[in-house]
Amino acid sequence: MAPPTLTISDDTLTDRQKDVLDAALALLVHGGDGLTMTGVARRASCSKETLYKWFGDRDGLLTATVQWQASKVRMVPVDRESLDGRTLAIALEKFGRDWLSVLTGDISVALNRLAVSHAGQEKRNLGRIVLENGPIGMSKRCKPLLEAAREAGLLRFEDSDQAFRTFFGLVVRDTQIRMLLGEQRRPTEEAIATQARRAREQFFTLYGA
Structure with missing residues (x-):
C-alpha cells in the first residue's frame, strides 16, 4: 500500500490520530519489534481498516509514528x-x-x-x-x-x-x-x-x- 499522505504535525493530525500514534509509540517502547497493525489497532481501540486508510501499511505507520515524535x-x-x-x-x-x-x-x-x-x-x-x-x-x-x-x-x-x-x-x-x-x-x-x-x-x- 502507499505510504501516508499526512503531513505529520500537531496542527494537521486529528486528536484521534494523535491517540493512535501515541499508542504505537507506547508499543514500540514496551514491545520493541512487536509492533503490528493488529497490536496498534487493539491498543488504540480502532480498526485495522482505519490504520490502513490513514497510514498505508506497517512502514507507513512506523514513519508517521517517528514523524509524530520528531514533530515535538x-x-x-x-x-x-x-x-x-x-x-x-x-x-x-x-x-x-x-x-x-x-x-x-x-x-x-x-x-x-x-x-x-x-x-x-x-x-x-x-x-x-x-x-x-x-x-x-x-x-x-x-x-x-x-x-x-x-x-x-x-x-x-x-x-x-x-x-x-x-x-x-x-x-x-x-x-x-x-x-x-x-x-x-x-x-x-x-x-x-x-x-x-x-x-x-x-x-x-x-x-x-
Whole structure:
C-alpha cells in the first residue's frame, strides 16, 4: 500500500490520530519489534481498516509514528525580513531545548535503541525511518533559519550542512549516546536549558559574523 499522505504535525493530525500514534509509540517502547497493525489497532481501540486508510501499511505507520515524535521539536517561526541577533538566539535556543527534551525522553531513547539494533540486522526499515525523520529531518527544519541568518549578515559559513552538524554536536554533545548506553538519570529542565544556551553561545562564537 502507499505510504501516508499526512503531513505529520500537531496542527494537521486529528486528536484521534494523535491517540493512535501515541499508542504505537507506547508499543514500540514496551514491545520493541512487536509492533503490528493488529497490536496498534487493539491498543488504540480502532480498526485495522482505519490504520490502513490513514497510514498505508506497517512502514507507513512506523514513519508517521517517528514523524509524530520528531514533530515535538519545533522551530520558532521568524520573519526573514526582520531577523536580528536576539530573534536568532531565541529561535536556536528554543530549538535546542526542545531537541534535548525529546531526545532524552523514554520514548526517543527506546526508539533510537531499537533503530540501532535494526541497523545491524537485515531489517533496516526502522533505522532508515529514524535517520530520515530524526537528524536529517531536524536539518531540513533548521537550515533555512541558518541560511536566513547568513543572508541577514548575522552568521558566516560556506556550507549550511556543516554549520548544522556543528550546531547538532554542540547541542547534543555526548548526552544521547550516554542515554542509549543505559544512563538512567535524565537531565533536568534547568540542565537542558543551560546546555542549549551554551550550544548557541559557542555556535555564535564559531559562526557569528
